[in-house]
Amino acid sequence: MTETDLAATLERLGGAKVLCVGDLMLDRFVEGKVERISPEAPIPVLSVQRERPALGGAANVARNVSALGAHCTLVGAVGADSAAAELAAMLADLPGVTDGSVTAQDRPTAVKTRYIAGRAQLLRTDREKTGPFPPETAAALREAALAALPGAGALILSDYGKGVLSDALVADLIAAANQAGCPVIVDPKGRDFSRYRGADLVTPNRAELSLASGMPAEGDDAVLAACRHLAESCGLAGILATRSEEGMTLYRRAADGTDSAVHLGARAREVFDVAGAGDTVVAALAAGLAAGLDPRSAAALANRAAGIVVAKTGTAVAYPGEILNDSHEERLEAGESKVLTQAEAIDRVAAWRRSGKSVGFTNGCFDLLHPGHVSLIAQARAACDRLVVGLNSDASVGRLKGPDRPVQPESARAAVLAALGHVDLVVIFGEDTPLSLITALEPDVLIKGADYTKDKVVGADVVERLGGKVVLADLVDGHSTTRTIAKLNRG
Known part of the structure; x- marks a missing residue:
């Protein structure tokens, strides 16, 4: 994709509409310095300097969609608590995001708190309740998601295994999206990908791909074999396997059984933090498809966006200007390698x-x-x-x-x-x-x-x-x- 094509593509994202359904979380970061060991036990004492909240889980996917200039309707579950209010306020500040979250009375809003000294994470605490929702909450989630599907150019299922994406809801949403001609992108969880049967693209990382397929996932040939096995056995139309410094592999399987694959290399860069990179991938992939890109071009956009966020610290996003600048820098670097x-x-x-x-x-x-x-x-x-x-x-x-x-x-x-x-x-x-x-x-x-x-x-x-x-x-x-x-x- 040339820079001119990329610039035009990024402009088209402004008209893209994405529906994201999944597990909502609030991330907290407690940051400070460690200068002594506690006299009470052999543990470090963190002198807290600042605390900051961040959107997590499917909420971070919506944040990434918004950063790209696209529109996102977000459906998930929160508790009746102050964390839900804090999460709602942060979502309200995101351009183009519609908060369609449902309140669950049987559990708190999921909150993950990380305690950090410098760049070292000392401890993480999770405040959450997982598992199936009561029937009334499950019904409300289904109603909200199906009501938001018409008009969406792509559907994201952001599965963190907390309970929102039950087998029944996943099956209903994929069936409805397939009928509407809306591509389905899944950020998967666990080893059973057959629950995503009918999805257009599933985006496992290397470890998730190996776990779900029961096969090795090192090297192009092994990754391709694992993708082919998963697609055939689980009824998936495609897999975008993310492979860290090795880039991505896009595997697609047609209805007649023919398949194709392309390996997308990663631009060499210093990696600071991979947290949230998977959210960036599904957000950019879905936004690209919703804007009318073919799967390969959408995957290339996701690959570039992910490369940008891993060079930042914390759960970050990639903005269109950064993506265009990254393309320009890469072309200049490539130009230098042409002079021999x-x-x-x-x-x-x-x-x-x-x-x-x-x-x-x-x-x-x-x-x-x-x-x-x-x-x-x-x-x-x-x-x-x-x-x-x-x-x-x-x-x-x-x-x-x-x-x-x-x-x-x-x-x-x-x-x-x-x-x-x-x-x-x-x-x-x-x-x-x-x-x-x-x-x-x-x-x-x-x-x-x-x-x-x-x-x-x-x-x-x-x-x-x-x-x-x-x-x-x-x-x-x-x-x-x-x-x-x-x-x-x-x-």
């Missing part, structure tokens, strides 16, 4: 050829990149599978264009070229012509502008002698770096 020496380029080109790819070559000074350059590069890339751009060094440009050139140093010119999607490799050469570089790389296609004739194209004889071809690209009239610089000087 001639020796490195020879190895890269050989690898492409081994995989059956045709290699094209074009060259130039590319001092001030203009539409004529962009058109040439686009036409060059259309003539081959992989495009290498030879770039004149600063010394070479100075000899060819005069002592006042180049305007941009070779490092800047190389970085700009490498950032273009049509460019696969940039090699800086110091000679006045790229003949030695062309001879070393032996491209299948040599591309120059139509202001040249074939007999004037440097290296044409080398390429044709090896069975390659020369392509003369159409020019865009009215664009010239030399004329542009002359205009600037006159100004």
Whole structure:
């Protein structure tokens, strides 16, 4: 997905409507310092400096949906207590979130309290009651969820095993969503995934995948085998397996039994906290599907969003601006890896050829990149599978264009070229012509502008002698770096 496509996708999320049904929780963080051991027992004494609440469970999923700019109706259960009021107030502050929670008289609002010293968690306490709800509460949950389903572009079942998502409610919601053509995404719990039969995508992490399938989940082949087994045995249309630093695997199984899989790599980054990353995944996945993305594009969006939140501390969210910036940074990093020496380029080109790819070559000074350059590069890339751009060094440009050139140093010119999607490799050469570089790389296609004739194209004889071809690209009239610089000087 290009940055332009990604920006358009993120804008589309504003019209997406998601229904999230699951276990609601309130997280509390009690933070401070430990400077001594208690005289009463061999335990640390936490000197409390601050306390802060946060949305947890399905409420954190709604928070993530809201952060992406989409709309979310949230259905779950809370107690008749102050924690419920606190949770409701926090949800009311989230743009686009509708709180459809039901009050349960037989249990408190689930509260998880973490005691933290620096970055070390000392203790967690849970205040909750789990298990089946009384019939009247279960009926109220079912009524609220089914009433909110019409108009939803995706349904999330956020299962933390606390009791909201009973087998009966899960079956009813999946059946109703399937009938309405609404995709169902499940953040699962436990080892029995057959209770999610009919779901479109289930999102286990590596440990959950191994537990539910009874199979190993290390490496692409093992993960794929586990996904295939679960989908076939549990009646699931797809699985998005999250694999930490190894990214994600999207497995899909069609009604006729045919299947497909794609592995989505994770961008290398320092991981600070994985808490809540699963909530981010299902939120972004559902928001993407609700906005009309295909499953692979929605999974790619979820993969990028999850990568952002694990680089933060605590249960965090990913905002559209952060996702777009992350894509831009990744492209810049990828661009840097495209600029190679001639020796490195020879190895890269050989690898492409081994995989059956045709290699094209074009060259130039590319001092001030203009539409004529962009058109040439686009036409060059259309003539081959992989495009290498030879770039004149600063010394070479100075000899060819005069002592006042180049305007941009070779490092800047190389970085700009490498950032273009049509460019696969940039090699800086110091000679006045790229003949030695062309001879070393032996491209299948040599591309120059139509202001040249074939007999004037440097290296044409080398390429044709090896069975390659020369392509003369159409020019865009009215664009010239030399004329542009002359205009600037006159100004």
